[in-house]
Amino acid sequence: MRHYDAVVIGTGPAGQKAAIQAAKLGKSVAIIEKGSVLGGAQVNTGTVPSKALREAAMHLTGAGKRGLFGESYRVKKTITIRDLVSVSQQVIRNEWEVIREQLDRNGVDLLWGKAHFEGPNLVQIVGPDHAEMVTGDVFVLCVGTRPATPDHVPFNDNNILTSDSFLQVDRLPRSLIVVGGGVIGTEYACIMATLGVKVTLVEGRPKLLGFIDSEISEALQFYMRREGVTLRLGEKVDRIYEIPEEERQNTNGSGGPQVVAQLESGKTLKAECLLYAIGRQGVCGDLGLDNVGVAYDDRERLSVNERYQTSVPHVYAAGDVIGFPSLASTSMEQGRRAMCHALGTEIENWNTELFPYGIYGVPEISMVGKTEEQLTDEGIPYEAGIASYKEIARGQLLGDEFGMLKVLIHQENHTILGVHAIGSGATEIIHIGQAVMAHGGKAEYFINNVFNFPTLAEAYKVAAYNGLNKLAHV
Known part of the structure; x- marks a missing residue:
């Protein structure tokens, strides 16, 4: 032994x-x-x-x-x-x-x-x-x-799937219902929509990714809707079942709906495939x-x-x-x-308190530190400095006019309280803010130091100017 x-x-x-x-x-x-x-x-x-x-x-x-x-x-x-x-x-x-x-x-x-x-x-x-x-x-x-598999969901490794079995599908479905708007559900909904799959995402809470900054969540929801994703927020699934084979053929010859999700509100959703992504x-x-x-x-x-x-x-x-x-x-x-x-x-x-989150949807999302909602609840005075990728040369070179970086600055001592990013490279550039926060750095750090040009890191300088200008009423 x-x-x-x-x-x-x-x-x-x-x-x-x-x-x-x-x-x-x-x-x-x-x-x-x-x-x-x-x-x-x-x-x-x-x-x-x-x-x-x-x-x-x-x-x-x-x-x-x-x-x-x-x-x-x-x-x-x-x-x-x-x-x-x-x-x-x-x-x-x-x-x-x-x-x-x-x-x-x-x-x-x-x-x-x-x-x-x-x-x-x-x-x-x-x-x-x-x-x-x-x-x-x-x-x-x-x-x-492992993925949670509640008894009331008839998983079959064919068209009613967990995040584990979803990776084993033998073809891309034409339509997909995603149950759960957490990290896993949101990431797969974004990826499938990018591939041209008709996606409906059902989430019981009023917004996706409830732990992230509300402005970032709203931006993601706007982008997903623009890509054709139907969001059913504030809705809960009452029942999930397969459509019988004979009814599928009557509906649409081949490739028609195979799965039904009935919502508590009375709505009925149909798709070729369903991904259940609630809980582990x-x-x-x-x-x-x-x-x-x-x-x-x-x-x-x-x-x-x-x-x-x-x-x-x-x-x-x-x-x-x-x-x-x-x-x-x-x-x-x-x-x-x-x-x-x-x-x-x-x-x-x-x-x-300073570990970063990375959410690999389309677009990427990342954050470190406090959200605006947390700072408001805690009574901490702050200002938000915003940099849009469309005003950053690197953002233009990447073809990303949608992305943004938000830096939350303490109104009195100008320390960095939180950093939130959405867009290309979000999960990479967040570490710049993380490092500055770990050492008690202030917004002036970004203004007084040089960043390679053109890079997405330049967004920190733009955001710092934006936030400090607001504080100075410029």
């Missing part, structure tokens, strides 16, 4: 960084993967494939260049699912190789199979053709989540945590303290399994920090 200083369960972003951090500290470490491939949802069903799908859609349709070359611009006239999947698979295979190389290079033992705790420090690993026991001093659980579910029920004394909630998620420690001192958790914010970027850092604390290595406190 092998013994390790640290055992990590799950090879997603949190697990990878936790295991490598243990190795960097000179500890013996094993990482366990129950699937047939590395990377978890980040690489195989979530972050990477959905973003690869987006990039393929943007390139093949020419959507990102129409402002420069005209609305009729298109790289490829007819786009098949094979065109999109080939890009995704290429990126995924590369990520598998990168993860395996990093684990090997750092001396991390990779153990394939399902992990099950048999005791507080004992784990059984059951693979397709073998089983073994290992012991560990500390454990970091990075098992992730943990997977802790199969881990044998009762044998350790670690409890999980009704969604199989774990509670941790500020050090990512569960109620059992030698068991830690990180990533999606601990809930909000459930981002690949934050999961990586959570895993690293969890392992550092588990092995007695203290590191500088992480400013959790």
